[in-house]
Amino acid sequence: MPETDALIREAWALLHTSPGRSAELAREARQAALASGHTLESARAQLALGAACLEMGDLGASEEKLQEALPILEESGDLEGVLEANRLLGRLYMSKGRLDDAARHYLRAQDAVRPETPDAIIARLRNELGVLYSSLGAYGEGLEQFQASLALVDGDSKFLPVVLNNLGNVHALQETFTQALDYFERAYAAAKDAGNVRSRVIMLGNLAKSSSRLGDHERAIELVRAALLLSEYLGERAHLPSSLSKLAEVLLASGDTAGAERVSEEALEQLKPGAPFREETLLGVAQVFMKAGRLEQARDLAIEVLEQVSDSPMMSGAHEQLAQIYEEMGQYREALQDLRRHHQLADELKGELFSARSQALLLQQEMELGRRESELLRENNRRLSDAYESLSSLHAELALKNEELERLTIEDPLTGVYNRRHFETVVNGELNRLRRTGTPFCVLMIDIDDFKSINDRHSHSVGDKVLITVSQLLSDNLRTGDSIARMGGEEFAILLPGTELQSAVLVATKIRDAIANHHWARMEPDLRVTISSGVTEGQPTDEFGTVLHRADIQLYLAKGAGKNQVSPGVAEF
Numbered sequence: 001m002p003e004t005d006a007l008i009r010e011a012w013a014l015l016h017t018s019p020g021r022s023a024e025l026a027r028e029a030r031q032a033a034l035a036s037g038h039t040l041e042s043a044r045a046q047l048a049l050g051a052a053c054l055e056m057g058d059l060g061a062s063e064e065k066l067q068e069a070l071p072i073l074e075e076s077g078d079l080e081g082v083l084e085a086n087r088l089l090g091r092l093y094m095s096k097g098r099l100d101d102a103a104r105h106y107l108r109a110q111d112a113v114r115p116e117t118p119d120a121i122i123a124r125l126r127n128e129l130g131v132l133y134s135s136l137g138a139y140g141e142g143l144e145q146f147q148a149s150l151a152l153v154d155g156d157s158k159f160l161p162v163v164l165n166n167l168g169n170v171h172a173l174q175e176t177f178t179q180a181l182d183y184f185e186r187a188y189a190a191a192k193d194a195g196n197v198r199s200r201v202i203m204l205g206n207l208a209k210s211s212s213r214l215g216d217h218e219r220a221i222e223l224v225r226a227a228l229l230l231s232e233y234l235g236e237r238a239h240l241p242s243s244l245s246k247l248a249e250v251l252l253a254s255g256d257t258a259g260a261e262r263v264s265e266e267a268l269e270q271l272k273p274g275a276p277f278r279e280e281t282l283l284g285v286a287q288v289f290m291k292a293g294r295l296e297q298a299r300d301l302a303i304e305v306l307e308q309v310s311d312s313p314m315m316s317g318a319h320e321q322l323a324q325i326y327e328e329m330g331q332y333r334e335a336l337q338d339l340r341r342h343h344q345l346a347d348e349l350k351g352e353l354f355s356a357r358s359q360a361l362l363l364q365q366e367m368e369l370g371r372r373e374s375e376l377l378r379e380n381n382r383r384l385s386d387a388y389e390s391l392s393s394l395h396a397e398l399a400l401k402n403e404e405l406e407r408l409t410i411e412d413p414l415t416g417v418y419n420r421r422h423f424e425t426v427v428n429g430e431l432n433r434l435r436r437t438g439t440p441f442c443v444l445m446i447d448i449d450d451f452k453s454i455n456d457r458h459s460h461s462v463g464d465k466v467l468i469t470v471s472q473l474l475s476d477n478l479r480t481g482d483s484i485a486r487m488g489g490e491e492f493a494i495l496l497p498g499t500e501l502q503s504a505v506l507v508a509t510k511i512r513d514a515i516a517n518h519h520w521a522r523m524e525p526d527l528r529v530t531i532s533s534g535v536t537e538g539q540p541t542d543e544f545g546t547v548l549h550r551a552d553i554q555l556y557l558a559k560g561a562g563k564n565q566v567s568p569g570v571a572e573f
Helices: 002-013 019-035 039-055 059-076 079-095 099-111 119-135 139-153 160-173 177-194 197-213 217-233 237-253 257-270 278-291 295-308 312-329 332-378 384-408 420-437 451-458 460-476 501-516 544-560
Strands: 441-448 483-488 491-497 531-537 566-568
Touching: 002 019, 002 039, 019 039, 039 059, 039 079, 059 079, 079 099, 079 119, 099 119, 119 139, 119 160, 139 160, 160 177, 160 197, 177 197, 197 217, 197 237, 217 237, 237 257, 237 278, 257 278, 278 295, 278 312, 295 312, 312 332, 332 483, 332 544, 420 441, 420 483, 420 491, 420 544, 441 451, 441 460, 441 501, 441 544, 451 460, 460 483, 460 491, 460 501, 491 501, 501 531, 501 566, 531 544, 544 566
Parallel strands: 531 566
Antiparallel strands: 441 491, 441 531, 483 491
């Protein structure tokens, strides 16, 4: 059907510059295909429609269209369509925080790659894989995928800004803001050449954030104002609230709290249901209001986000922000509850990250294997012995990856101490020993005081160094048989086998003093770090959750007593 094919091609051509018009063309193509009984053409039109809905941020509609199109494309043997549908579903599930589902669809997309697959499609797959690896914290692998995508983009002016912008995002995540700024500037220039207004507005915001982090607040403010003017002039008003929120963030970083407050109020007035980055905008405004002392309004905005979202990453961030707001309000019990929920969600995400990362590592191995097999085919199977050696090397690499994955199942990747999941295992072991032999044990819950302020004042890089140093100081002041775990964020837990409450309090006090007296100024001038600790002794009737709950209560009491404190627990609470 020449007319339907032409409509679908035009829909794809307009995907990035005018997704609304792209959706209209895809619907028209689908209606024409259905009217003439062409099932495959209808599925291809549905695929284009799903892509347009995804570009517009309508994740529910996009998932419905793509899942409907995929089995028809598979049954018809349309490998290019299968690849695109799986690639888009991977991107969609990435947006929803469902990393396992994303990794599975990327694997299926890779299975559909053939030697004749166009470079433009492989470039998009590589770009999506870069996003996946970066989300998993594997920034090196992410950069490799983005660079590979960039090499394949060639003259695709519409997709070039996307890849350049993602390269900038990875450098920003690594806090290498000079490199990030360079890629964002190139992305903006490429978007301007392609006539993509929506991308230009987003990239101006990214340029502003990197400029602000480099200390150039004046330029950052100019860039965000340019994004606002561009949005209004060209009728892209949907992005206005997000741009206003970024301006407020920059004003806050520059010390203009009153200005940030005024701009945040304007962002709220402009914010409509379904606006792009709505939840991020609400949390940004809540942060400004918190700094301005408007704590109740900040709390209400964070709660509104929790009522509107279902994806774990956004919920985790909202609970963390709510915990900070409650702490500012002096409501320490509520703050602890939201902080615990934040850590619980973060722990669930870590489990999903591990599972997704294992699939991603497998995908990387399969892609590498496919690349090498293609090279062997092009050389007409020359030097077969080298091929066997190459495959053996791949198996050895995979064995090393498996060892790394086994280690990741029990360790926190940043600090090297146990993760929450493994800590639960060792505590349950001590509970069993207590019930069998009566051997006592104690648990310490430790929280770094005012850790958010450390990140805000000194950077997240310094915050990471503080977490690593604290874990080392904990280890230096414990026995060989004791266990340390990072429970999430700035919270640690310690298991002291064969220890009664009175002795555990002495250990907690020793640790508190060691951390308070450490020479933190050598790491960063004016840096001071203290901890609060809650201590409890295990009971034969306990489960893992009840032990942690009592320790949490004691930690809450230590925080309420002024921080840098140790609060001992009693057998019953």
